[in-house]
């Protein structure tokens with residue numbers, strides 16, 4: 354008789370908004386079984402599991418109870434930012450691999466603690482940056498990895514929403530801890546850093562503003578807006594003599610934060626800002642700037658294979674995690690990289706508070 358292949362037994366911690374995208378992805382995989390869910394709001398995990406037809410799965414009101422289950426192999430952690438580090442460390446120490454939503458966590462110290470527990474337990478955390486699976490974002494990395502740009506010395510990157518303050522738990526400091534920078538801002542950082550091979554950041558000069566979120570004339574939930582930022586900008590010096598010029602927006606009196614640009618010694622790559630007001634980390638069209646044999650600059654649009662549909666990217670990210678759990682146990686989007694992303698966010702917050710450039714201690 355043919356042996357039935359063991360399914361990956363998964364629990365979902367935090368069953369709010371984005372947990373639904375995780376659930377939709379898992380639902381498509383025959384080799385995954387959702388066995389539990391946890392949410393601190395009574396009844397929320399049960400309702401979520403039932404909504405997806407997982408009526409046999411167990412519902413809990415704490416992540417500790419779910420993590421204590423010995424028969425769970427892996428978890429998706431879909432809690433708000435202030436509840437990333439605690440549940441991730443609990444899951445790792447309970448012997449589970451972790452798909453953790455972005456941003457990695459809130460502070461650099463938390464990030465270092467997660468990395469230390471990963472090393473100690475031998476289990477891994479993969480961080481949920483699905484734009485990496487977009488065709489355009491992959492193409493940017495492919496072009497840069499080909500070496501055509503020469504040495505990259507300056508990167509301009511930014512993601513912008515025009516009027517896109519998300520509301521919900523994203524604007525409550527006790528839950529989200531950081532605003533725009535922790536929400537869409539970490540995507541821009543991952544795009545820039547991953548494209549150029551995640552150089553170690555050295556210093557940051559950053560500024561965060563909240564001219565829209567805290568103003569009742571501009572934002573209807575201003576009384577609930579307790580995070581510090583709806584816009585951020587930073588200059589980030591990295592190893593390899595490269596500087597990243599960064600901006601992120603939830604709201605602005607501007608149509609876009611601009612195209613992303615990679616300046617190299619042999620050529621330059623422009624990545625058009627995606628059109629529309631809700632930016633999710635995706636990249637637009639690519640144009641390569643390079644001199645011809647007569648020294649005249651040419652602008653060549655780059656063909657992209659595949660499409661850039663968000664739902665596919667999300668499913669790719671969850672699939673890559675499942676494959677790693679069942680296979681080589683190597684995180685598709687590892688904390689060794691995202692630690693640098695978190696270090697920059699931490700640096701922007703510190704620089705904003707003290708009003709000058711800060712060094713990054715890694």
Ligand SMILES: NC(=O)c1ccc[n+]([C@@H]2O[C@H](COP(=O)([O-])OP(=O)(O)OC[C@H]3O[C@@H](n4cnc5c(N)ncnc54)[C@H](O)[C@@H]3O)[C@@H](O)[C@H]2O)c1
Nearest residue numbers: 367369370371391392393416431432433434436454455522
């Ligand atoms: N990758 C993406 O495209 C994407 C999109 C949206 C949100 N996110 C990220 O997902 C996270 C959650 O966002 P959301 O919009 O789903 O928030 P949400 O507030 O809708 O859901 C979070 C849920 O976690 C629960 N929770 C909090 N602490 C918990 C704990 N210790 N144990 C169990 N449950 C707990 C809350 O009760 C809530 O139901 C955020 O970090 C956000 O940045 C990612």
